[in-house]
Amino acid sequence: MADQPAETKVVSIYSAEALLALASDIYRAKTPVELVDGIEKAAQNDKPDSVIMLYVDVDADNKPEAVTVVVYKPKTNVSVPEGTRFLLKDFPAANLWMTNPDAIQVTPDVKNDPLLDEASKVTRSYFNDNAEILIPLAMSGQWLGVIVLTWQQPRTFQPEVHSYYKAVAGLVSGQVARIRTEEAIQAQVTNNALIEDILGRLSRASDEQSILDSLRPLIKKYGPDRASLSYFFTNDKAPPPNEMPEVIMTLVNIDVDLAEGVPSGSQVVGIPFKVAEYPIIAPMMASPDGFFALEDSASDPRVDENTRALLKMQQVGAVVVFSLYLNEAWQGFVTMQWAKPRQFDESLKRNVALIRPSLESAVVARRNILEAERRLKASEAETRDAQTRLQQVISNSGIIVYSYNKDGIFTLSEGGGLAALGLKPGQAVGMSAYEMYGAFPSVIASMQRALAGNVDQTEVTLGTLDYQIIVAPVFNVSGQQEGATGVAFNITERRAAEKERDRVIRELRETARFKDEFLATMSHELRTPLNAMIGLLGIVLMGKRVGEPDRSILVRARANSERLLGLINNILDISRMEAGRLEIVPSNVDIRSLVATIERDLGVLAEQKGVNMHLDIDTELPQTVRMDEDALNKIMVNLVSNAVKFTQKGYVTLRVAKRNDQSNDQSNSHLNIEVQDTGIGIPVHQREIIFESFRQGDPTSTRQYGGSGLGLSIVRNLVNALHGTIRVESEVGKGSTFIVTLPLEAAQPSHMLPPEAKALIPETPTSETPSGVTETIAAS
Amino acid sequence: MKNDEYKDYEMTPELLAGWLVVVVDDEPDSLFVAQTLLEMCGAEVHSASNGRDGFEMVKQVRPQFVISDLSMPEMSGWQMLHAIKNNFGTRDMAVIALTAHAMPGDRVRAMEVGFHNYLTKPLRPETFINDLLRLLIDIPEIAERLPEPRG
Numbered sequence: 001m002a003d004q005p006a007e008t009k010v011v012s013i014y015s016a017e018a019l020l021a022l023a024s025d026i027y028r029a030k031t032p033v034e035l036v037d038g039i040e041k042a043a044q045n046d047k048p049d050s051v052i053m054l055y056v057d058v059d060a061d062n063k064p065e066a067v068t069v070v071v072y073k074p075k076t077n078v079s080v081p082e083g084t085r086f087l088l089k090d091f092p093a094a095n096l097w098m099t100n101p102d103a104i105q106v107t108p109d110v111k112n113d114p115l116l117d118e119a120s121k122v123t124r125s126y127f128n129d130n131a132e133i134l135i136p137l138a139m140s141g142q143w144l145g146v147i148v149l150t151w152q153q154p155r156t157f158q159p160e161v162h163s164y165y166k167a168v169a170g171l172v173s174g175q176v177a178r179i180r181t182e183e184a185i186q187a188q189v190t191n192n193a194l195i196e197d198i199l200g201r202l203s204r205a206s207d208e209q210s211i212l213d214s215l216r217p218l219i220k221k222y223g224p225d226r227a228s229l230s231y232f233f234t235n236d237k238a239p240p241p242n243e244m245p246e247v248i249m250t251l252v253n254i255d256v257d258l259a260e261g262v263p264s265g266s267q268v269v270g271i272p273f274k275v276a277e278y279p280i281i282a283p284m285m286a287s288p289d290g291f292f293a294l295e296d297s298a299s300d301p302r303v304d305e306n307t308r309a310l311l312k313m314q315q316v317g318a319v320v321v322f323s324l325y326l327n328e329a330w331q332g333f334v335t336m337q338w339a340k341p342r343q344f345d346e347s348l349k350r351n352v353a354l355i356r357p358s359l360e361s362a363v364v365a366r367r368n369i370l371e372a373e374r375r376l377k378a379s380e381a382e383t384r385d386a387q388t389r390l391q392q393v394i395s396n397s398g399i400i401v402y403s404y405n406k407d408g409i410f411t412l413s414e415g416g417g418l419a420a421l422g423l424k425p426g427q428a429v430g431m432s433a434y435e436m437y438g439a440f441p442s443v444i445a446s447m448q449r450a451l452a453g454n455v456d457q458t459e460v461t462l463g464t465l466d467y468q469i470i471v472a473p474v475f476n477v478s479g480q481q482e483g484a485t486g487v488a489f490n491i492t493e494r495r496a497a498e499k500e501r502d503r504v505i506r507e508l509r510e511t512a513r514f515k516d517e518f519l520a521t522m523s524h525e526l527r528t529p530l531n532a533m534i535g536l537l538g539i540v541l542m543g544k545r546v547g548e549p550d551r552s553i554l555v556r557a558r559a560n561s562e563r564l565l566g567l568i569n570n571i572l573d574i575s576r577m578e579a580g581r582l583e584i585v586p587s588n589v590d591i592r593s594l595v596a597t598i599e600r601d602l603g604v605l606a607e608q609k610g611v612n613m614h615l616d617i618d619t620e621l622p623q624t625v626r627m628d629e630d631a632l633n634k635i636m637v638n639l640v641s642n643a644v645k646f647t648q649k650g651y652v653t654l655r656v657a658k659r660n661d662q663s664n665d666q667s668n669s670h671l672n673i674e675v676q677d678t679g680i681g682i683p684v685h686q687r688e689i690i691f692e693s694f695r696q697g698d699p700t701s702t703r704q705y706g707g708s709g710l711g712l713s714i715v716r717n718l719v720n721a722l723h724g725t726i727r728v729e730s731e732v733g734k735g736s737t738f739i740v741t742l743p744l745e746a747a748q749p750s751h752m753l754p755p756e757a758k759a760l761i762p763e764t765p766t767s768e769t770p771s772g773v774t775e776t777i778a779a780s
Numbered sequence: 781m782k783n784d785e786y787k788d789y790e791m792t793p794e795l796l797a798g799w800l801v802v803v804v805d806d807e808p809d810s811l812f813v814a815q816t817l818l819e820m821c822g823a824e825v826h827s828a829s830n831g832r833d834g835f836e837m838v839k840q841v842r843p844q845f846v847i848s849d850l851s852m853p854e855m856s857g858w859q860m861l862h863a864i865k866n867n868f869g870t871r872d873m874a875v876i877a878l879t880a881h882a883m884p885g886d887r888v889r890a891m892e893v894g895f896h897n898y899l900t901k902p903l904r905p906e907t908f909i910n911d912l913l914r915l916l917i918d919i920p921e922i923a924e925r926l927p928e929p930r931g
Contacts, residue, residue: 520883524851527880528807531901535813538905542820556809 014164018042022168026175035172035179036071039147042168046157048149049128050074055180056098056136056143064088064098064143078127085343098146101138104165107131109154128152135165137173144176191347194221195354202358208251211362215334218355219254222348224320224336227254231332231367233272236374238367241328247272248281279307280321284333290323291349296341317341322352326360331367334359395425398490400467403474405483408433408447417490420465437462446471450484459491466495525567529560536560559604570710573634577717584721586745588624589632591656591671592617598636598654606644611652613644618657625658625671626745631718636673638711639738643677650678650735658744670724673740681732690728691716715740789910789929796909797822799925800843804834804860805878806852810901814847814878817908831855835863838870844925845916850879850890858893865894874919876912878903 018041025038032053040051053071056064068085088098107113110121110130124132131154135147147169194217201214212229219227229252232238232245239245249272275281283302284292294300295318297311311319318338324331394401394415403412413428428436437443442460449456450471457470471486536557540550576582599615606613636654643652655674682690691712715738719726724742789795801823805811808829815825826841828834831848832855838846846864850857857877864870874896879886887898897915904911916922 520881523882524880527882527901528810531880531903532807532809532813534902535817535905535908536809539813539816542905556812560809 014045014158014160018045019164019167019171023171026171029175030179032070032176032179035175036073036147039168039172040073043149043165046133046149046155046161047151048133049152050076050079050148050150052080052148052150053145054148055145058143062142067146070145085345098136098143101136101141101143103136104162104169105134106157106161107133108157111154124150131155133157133161133165135169135172137169137176139173139177144173144180147172187347191351194218195351198355199358202355202362205362205366207366211359211366212252212254212334214359214362215355216254218351219336221351222336222344223338225255225339226335226337228252228335229332229363230335231363232275232330237371238364239330243329244285245275245330248275248278249273279303279310280319281333284321284323285330289349289353290325290333291320291352292322293320293344293348294318295343298341315339318344320344320348322356324356324360324363326364331360331363400488401485402428402488403483403485404433404447406451406481408451411483412485415488417488420490421462443469446486447484450486451481453481464492465490466492522567522571526564529564529567532560533557533564570714573714574710574717577714577721582717582721584628584631586626586628589627589629590624591621591632592623594629594633595636595654595656598633598640602637602640602644605641606652609644609647610649611644611647612650613640614651614653616653616655618655621656621658627671627742628722631722632742635715635718635740636675638715639673639675639740642711643675643679643736643738647677647679647735652677659741669744671742671744673742674737676735676737678735681734682728682730682736683732687728687730691726789913789926791817791821791909793820793822795821795927799823800826800841802826802828802834802837802841802843802846803848804828804831804837804846804852804857805849806830807849810849810878813903813905814908817905821909831857831860831863834860835867838864838873839867842870843873844922845896845919846873846875847878847912848875850877850881861894874916874922876915 022038022042025041026035029035029038036051036053039053040048043051051071051073052069054067055070057066057068059065066085066087069080069082072079072082107116108131110116110124110132113121116124124130127150129150129152131151133149135149136143137145137147197217198214201216202211205211205214208229212227215227228250230248230250233247233249234240234243234245250269253269280292280294280303284290294303294311297303297308297316297319303311316337317340320336321333323333391414396416398415398417398420400415400417400421401412402410402414404410409430409432410428413423414425418425418427433447434444437447440460440462442458443462446456446458446460446469450473453473455470455472457468459466459468461467467488468491469486469488471484473484474482476482536553540553540557595615595617599613603613636656640652640654653674653676655672655676657672658669659672660669716726719740719742722742724740726738726740728736728738730736796818799822801818803811803814803818803825804827805814806829811827811829815827818825826837826843828837830852834846834848835855848857848860852860855863857879861875864873864875875894877890877895877898878901879890879898880901882900887900890898896919899908899911899915913922913926917926
């Protein structure tokens with residue numbers, strides 16, 4: 001061998017065997033983790049500190065839009081959590097290395113790389129990423145993902161690095177495509193199952209809680225901390241079509257997993273809020289599909305200051321609301337809240353769109369039921385109110401309302417009027433009307449008439465109470481009589497008032513009749529002496545006749561004129577008394593002289609009839625007594641002339657005496673006047689009537705005995721005016737005695753009075769001086 | 781009044797000469813007046829002071845006519861009239877009621893029960909006899925006993 005220098009063969013760390021091994025690993029790999037394990041093995045000669053696999057999502061132009069961390073090995077305290085998704089627009093620097101799906105990008109020294117900007121370098125240094133290789137995974141130019149290998153220290157790569165890792169990319173891409181497709185299909189299947197589950201639950205949902213519970217699979221998938229179902233209201237009902245609602249009321253909540261510190265009352269159930277007071281409703285209602293998602297309440301520009309503050313206070317980091325709108329009317333909305341901000345992909349919106357129609361139908365069906373229930377309750381309340389009012393009317397009034405069945409058993413007994421019968425409302429129910437009212441045939445008869453199918457109106461008396469009953473038969477739907485219902489009114493007072501009224505009418509009629517009788521009698525009485533006067537005087541004037549001398553005729557005429565005068569005076573007296581215009585004028589009265597005059601005048605009359613007249617004047621009687629002379633005179637005259645009138649034979653006695661009370665006190669003494677006769681007597685039942693004006697005991701006696709019936713009435717009026725008493729003792733056929741007592745004042749000695757008082761005393765015929773000397777002044 | 785023209789009967793002692801009259805009244809003065817006036821015309825007057833006595837008297841005397849008050853003790857004028865009318869022998873007797881009852885309807889009532897006519901008290905002594913005869917003139921037996929009245 002020649003002296004050939006030995007060639008230093010650079011052995012590549014990238015071997016075909018490694019690729020082969022990777023290939024078989026990859027074909028066996030079912031999951032991204034297994035893929036990453038294979039890749040790690042293939043890169044073991046380079047010994048990367050971390051291997052990261054990301055899925056790449058592209059937009060409609062196949063430009064990378066977002067990346068999702070699928071595997072991050074190893075997990076360290078700075079590693080990004082698996083599943084984290086970045087939008088590339090938030091990482092402008094990433095656009096540099098996401099441009100070519102075919103090129104492997106190798107960065108041996110991050111810090112000194114001329115192509116990276118500062119921000120990127122800072123980011124990478126955070127991750128201890130000082131050298132990296134970026135391996136795009138693509139199929140037919142379509143981005144699928146990217147593998148990132150990072151080293152904490154800058155390193156030098158062998159020149160085969162590009163081709164080696166290109167081969168790796170080629171091997172991995174296919175599998176990644178398959179895995180991603182399977183994953184997508186699986187996700188779709190799962191989502192379909194989820195939707196089916198939700199729709200199934202919704203079809204069975206019967207109330208708000210179960211409607212919201214139907215969304216639990218959705219909630220489980222997207223993990224909000226709370227979900228709520230709220231309804232819109234206008235005037236307590238579903239808002240009318242095409243009108244903005246006024247009020248929101250949250251009906252149910254689901255608190256999925258109360259994160260620590262999240263206030264539990266952040267959405268209050270059952271309390272109405274105005275739409276304007278509820279944040280985020282406006283944006284929801286404004287967006288065309290009724291879906292509004294807030295990924296970060298603190299930083300989203302669509303949210304105003306106040307709303308941001310409110311959401312912060314309620315510790316709502318992210319929120320989704322979507323509306324329920326059916327029949328052109330806003331029905332309600334569903335809210336999902338997350339305490340921490342999060343990202344939403346299209347799947348939530350799509351899923352919402354899929355379940356929404358069923359949700360809306362379920363809600364509308366439910367609201368219709370609620371509305372029907374509300375109306376029913378309202379009408380029930382109205383009916384109850386009406387019943388209560390009716391009940392109050394019945395209870396507070398004095399009426400009784402009652403019902404009984406065909407057997408006469410009470411089925412209803414209500415009303416304030418029951419108290420008067422000693423019953424409580426309802427007490428009589430179940431009891432037999434025949435038993436309770438058997439003693440009142442009119443009640444039973446009314447009941448029987450009603451049970452025979454008649455409307456009956458009748459009046460009954462139960463003890464001291466009068467009732468008017470109106471009863472009507474009650475028929476069932478088949479037309480058969482079930483019983484009867486009645487109302488009873490207590491008409492006792494009315495009855496009593498009617499009786500009183502009738503009594504008053506009777507009395508008035510009687511009085512009118514008496515007055516008519518009186519008038520007729522008076523007319524007769526006045527005409528009789530007039531007839532005598534006119535006739536007798538006419539006879540004298542005519543001159544020639546036989547019989548009595550003129551003088552005696554004239555005497556008879558004169559007597560008749562006195563009789564007429566007496567009658568007229570009686571009439572005037574009684575009118576004055578009845579009009580209340582009687583005056584008592586006391587004076588010093590000479591009783592004896594008065595009595596003597598009576599004896600003289602009436603004695604003639606008595607003698608004519610053949611009746612004896614006696615006087616019995618007490619010797620103890622003082623010379624004068626203080627009394628109204630006219631009244632005293634009339635009392636005695638009327639009593640005596642009555643006695644004479646009603647006595648055919650026998651005697652009439654006038655007794656006058658003074659009686660002292662037991663104390664023998666001069667100031668408490670009485671004048672006692674008695675008139676006794678042997679006349680026809682007065683039956684017991686007439687002893688009161690005779691004192692009434694216009695009445696004699698027996699109306700026919702006017703015809704027999706003459707007189708007007710006024711005399712005793714005048715006497716009694718006068719006795720009363722003098723504060724005295726009058727009574728009668730009598731025996732029919734034997735006679736009567738009238739007894740009058742009149743209280744006496746002591747006769748005033750007029751000279752003891754002061755001159756002014758003396759002047760007030762009316763002129764008197766006699767006066768008495770203490771010394772007992774009597775001065776008689778022109779006694780008539 | 782039956783006569784068409786009003787004519788007076790003059791009170792002369794011959795006017796009622798031979799006539800028998802019964803007067804019934806419980807008031808002595810009224811009785812006296814009626815009796816005196818009739819006697820001034822020549823009548824023979826029998827008087828009674830109650831209905832019972834009056835009835836007996838009528839049966840006994842058989843007067844040309846009767847004058848009677850209505851309200852009297854024992855038997856009233858009404859009752860007496862009833863008795864007179866129900867007595868066969870006196871049923872055609874003319875009875876004139878002379879009474880102080882002057883209420884409306886009294887006259888009609890009296891004539892309905894059978895009084896021939898009705899005069900009210902107080903009577904006028906100057907015209908009493910004339911008024912009386914005017915009421916009786918419709919009875920033939922009385923009319924034929926009377927002279928022609930003064931025209």
